[in-house]
Amino acid sequence: MNNFLTIRNNQRVESGSIPIVDYINFLEFNTGLLQDSKNHCVNYFGFLKNGKLHLINCVANDETEEIYLSSTKLPLSKNEEYQSLTARHTAFHLFEREISENFGIRYSDHPWQKPVRFPASSGNNLKMDEYPFYQIGSEDLHEVGVGPIHAGIIEPGHFRFICKGEQILHLEIQLGYQHKAIERLFLEKKHLLQRTILAESIAGDTTVGHTTAFVNNFETLCDYQPDYEKKFSRTLALELERIAIHTGDLSAICSDISYQLGATVFSRLRTPIINFFQSWCGNRFARGLIRAGANNYQFNKDLKESLLGILKEYEQDFEEIVQKILHHPGSISRLEKTGVVTLEQAIQIGAVGLSAKASGLARDVRVSHPDDFNKKLNHQFIIKRHGDAYSRTQMRREEIRQSLTMISKMLDALPETFNNEHQILNPLPNSFAISLVEGWRGEICHCAITNEHGELELYKVKDPSFHNWMALSLAVRKNEISDFPICNKSFNLSYCGFDL
């Protein structure tokens, strides 16, 4: 008998068909898979059923488009200690911390068993300001604490640095300030529209990414195949979101290296793109655009003409400023060799998306786990090798160019008429579905399980930031503390996507 089940992106399986093995087999199987860097863990989570803790691990193979599901059951006993997967592969560390926080599972050899989000429901008495930070008791060193409220208009998080003079030796990031129990709300709110609005609010800057992952997942649970128009709209919106946010990020990077012209030009270049969303669906972040089984805002010829005009103007001004900034000695000297994440580190922590690609690790759902629409577009990887802030800045330029090409390809093939069907959807009972979407930050993964009545029993959201915050901690080591802002902006990770 197999100890795992192979599925693909946007595929539904009977939840009972995932083989349940004993914990040691489960541990060895999954850590064994990760010995090969073409495999990475896309989601690992637990949920309670009939008084037992079910653990499900989803490991994706980036070459064969396969996802390996394996499962185990644990009794809920406070005395038992388990071996951790983390001790054998670091990429599991946050998943296990989350399981430990939510269900009280204790690990005998987890090197970093600390709180993740401080949920009120966990029964953990630790307060937000009692996080057990790593400390080094040396008189030569000093600690710097930043946050949760930061200088600009951004989300809250606490950063604790251990520094030797100006140099950062260690950074520990405490999150959880934004925690609002989104996953539980998915189960409590019974209407599809409520859940869609929730998905739109997981991370406001990735509205399209998370909503697409949600509707793909929900449609998969209902065995519903979305028509061409729906896929077209979603893919187009994803690429536009990528262009818009990358442009905003370039602006933020420019302001952190004090290059005012770049900051101003990029920030105004973002405006026409998100305003296009508004003329398409009434909201600058594309809220309202993506719906399961429906498409309320049809894309049409007029929108195509207006988008072509916007992108043409955008491209000219974008190329002009991006050439200037990426060849400017002042900006190169600030960005190059700043905040390096090596390929080994990226593999070790299971980095995804832009941060992984900048370090030479080819992880992009559009290539490795494409849906049939993406397959037709024949998307290619963009890879940079140095893993520094400069690589991540270059990645944004390349990805914007790539998205522009992709969009013009899509618009060329815009069909004359769309078939715009609305479908009332009902999830099938006893099902498991997984959806992967490449948001602008990287891989978004939504998993859902239904019970025997077809009601959601589990909804699990994973933002790419869940993997990548660790990359920021590693990147700033041996850098000057004054370079922290550029390192941070070069990743631009999500607080709310992590905190949920």
Next chain:
Amino acid sequence: MIKTLKILYHQGRQFIPDLSNALLKPPFRGRPFINSVKINDTELEMTCPTGAISTNPVRIDIGKCSFCGECALKFPNKISFTTDYKLATNKRENLIICEGDDYPVRLDNDSIKREIKQLFKSSLKLRQVSAGGDNSAELELNATGNVNFDIGRFGIEFVASPRHADGIVITGPITSNMSKALQICYDAIPSPKIIILCGTEAISGGIFAGSNELDRQFLDKYPIDLYIPGNPPHPLTIGEF
């Protein structure tokens, strides 16, 4: 140098000269309008994901509304969204739009504190706190300062230290984990000070209302000086005050 000047020249004029008379086009969803035709009210009430619609007579609370527009799609004869983006007010009840109401959301001039009128008339420095926000209202607040909207020209500026601030702008539904930091930040602002709630989530909790991870007690303690509805509010809505 010449290259830089060329780039500057190519940008043309980007700012919106008159923020309060700028026009937005449909399908932008601003202030809703409720027609007096009769429909199945219960079905209408059920449509709303955030419970913003109440009946007898039909009312929409735009402090709860997520502006998803689904009610207008389902009942186009009953509800429509105008492009009127001027939604901010200092009175919570003014956010409730009744059947037949077709006038802008009003600011109650009499209840604005006198010292606010005098002190902050041409210079207002604000400290923003994201308390469980999803980063969309935060992005729009940032956008108000960019070259397109440029609210800096009216003397409104976001500052880093609460000690330099005249008030606090709260985004997000206020999570328990953030409630203490929010209180500390508010206490650090010198008096007189104002509180602005920016976005549906801050005003009512929005889609997160009822989550047990929220702690909205802070809002019961102090009077709120301005409500800015929207999910997220458009920069013009924010800029309008």
